[in-house]
Amino acid sequence: MSTSQPAPQPHSDPAPSFAPEFGSAPAPRKKSKGPTILMVLGGIILLLSLIIGTILTVVGVGNTADGLSEIEQLPGGSGSITAEEGDVLQLYAPEGTTATCTIMTPDGAEPGPGTNQSSSTTIDGATWVSFDSFEATATGEHQIDCDSPQVAVGPPVSLGGIFGAIGGVLLGIGGGILGFLLLLAGLIWWLVTRKKD
Known part of the structure; x- marks a missing residue:
């Protein structure tokens, strides 16, 4: 008595599965401003x-x-200069020298005190420094007489x-x-x- 065995089934590989891929390529980096x-x-x-x-x-x-x-030299240390009321002017002499001056306003009075500012300028290649200052109290010609032949007058620097x-x-x-x-x-x-x- 013979027993029959079932015929072997042909071997078959399971169908490959394609799993979906998650994620994507990284976004390009933005350039800094x-x-x-x-x-x-x-x-x-x-x-x-x-x-x-x-x-x-x-x-x-x-x-x-x-x-x-605007700085003017006074020939011989004397002369006149036109100034407006309220103008502040300084007297200049060569560096290392000084002078004493008398100043008269158009009405024959003395002018007001000027500024304490020290100014210097160059005249004909030499340095001139301010030694006195006054304020015009009236408009017109101001007479200046100094005991030095080298004097100039003008506004502060x-x-x-x-x-x-x-x-x-x-x-x-x-x-x-x-x-x-x-x-x-x-x-x-x-x-x-x-x-x-």
Whole structure:
């Protein structure tokens, strides 16, 4: 008596399963605007500092030069000068010398006290320094008589003009350096970022 065995079933591999993949490629990194902002800011500061500094310097030097051009020498130490009421004038003598002067207003009175400011200027290559000052109390010709042949009269040197010129130079230098450093920092930052990308 024989027993029959079931025929072997052909071996079959299970169908491959395709699992869906989750996630996606990382988004590209956004470029920083920091370098551009630094370069633009540095360029603006540099440009404005140079422009404004130059303007302040030119105006300050011009105001100082205008005041110096109004200084007049008195031949022999005596003469007259026209002044408006309220004008403040100074008397100048060569550096290292001084003089004593008598000043009369148009109405024959003495003028008012002037300023304590010390001014200096250059006349014919020599330095002249203020030694006295007065304020015109009336408009017209003021008579000046001094015991020295070398005397000049004119307004005080403009301190505002001097400080304006100095401030313009400092602004141009300081602001220019700051603007240049910001511009350079932005450029270096941009180059480093570009190299990494």
